[in-house]
Amino acid sequence: MAFRLRPGESVSRGLRRLAKKELLSAHDELRKTNPPHDEAIHEARKSIKKVRAVMELIAADHGRGLAGCQKRVRKVNRTLSGLRDADAMLAVLTKLRNRYRRLFDEHTFARLRRRLSSHKKAAMKAAQDDGAWKTVDRELRKLRTKAKRWQPTHRRFGALEEGIQVTYRRGRKAFARAREKQGAAEFHEWRKQIKALWYQLRLVERCSPGIGKDVRVLHQAETLLGEDHNVVVLCEELSKDASLCDVASLRRAADRYECALRQKAIASAVRVYASRPGNYVRRVRDAWKRWHRRRETVEHARTRRAAA
16 A cells, blocks of 8 residues: 555544554564564565654654654664665675676675675574564554554644655755765765655655656655665675775775765756755645645535535
């Protein structure tokens, strides 16, 4: 089911519905096997990020019921993120080798894969031994119970407006810093803000083609920067042991790949962040109002025909 508010649904009820659905989805994915498979961890992480986007909207609107919930979400996300990074490093290692065929010989590539596979297994074993999955299961169940009481202060688009504007403003500032400094930390921060705005706009995506276009652009930029982050994490891990490979050559290849990814992300998203925050959220609000007026007109005409 799409991560969208339903036509005719109150925003407050819709946010709670989506949060509970995603928390249940994360819970069910992680319980399919013990320990969870890579794909289950990936899907659970996506659900948790959607829940976080909902919480940020409610928090920006000074809503109720969030006490303690943000801490629980961070706790779950920390567990899942470490394991997902371990899996992503294996994937990006293969991509780097395919892109730069002379970077590793067969022997070095096999040695690096063994090292990363061992790292992944160790991370999974540590999570199992520490009882992390029981903790995650408990936190997800508690969050789902608490989500029933989440309540934004305003109604209709007013419940979303401040959150979207805050996220857009943060993303615009992060975008400017990333373009200026060109550092991994700055691009990672921009990626987080892109993802938050992407999820928030998906809630109202059907309101207009323009919003749908922004959703697609943000997804493209986030995907590029996600790959960039994976390269950064891989280099940090392999640089811990200089005997594994030619670290200088790896760093040069990684720099070229990262530069290409970052420039593509900037080029794709520059239009989205060209507006002032107030103007941007006003455009989204106007699209929301036009969409609802059209729906009300159609419903009214349908009612009149049925009564005739």
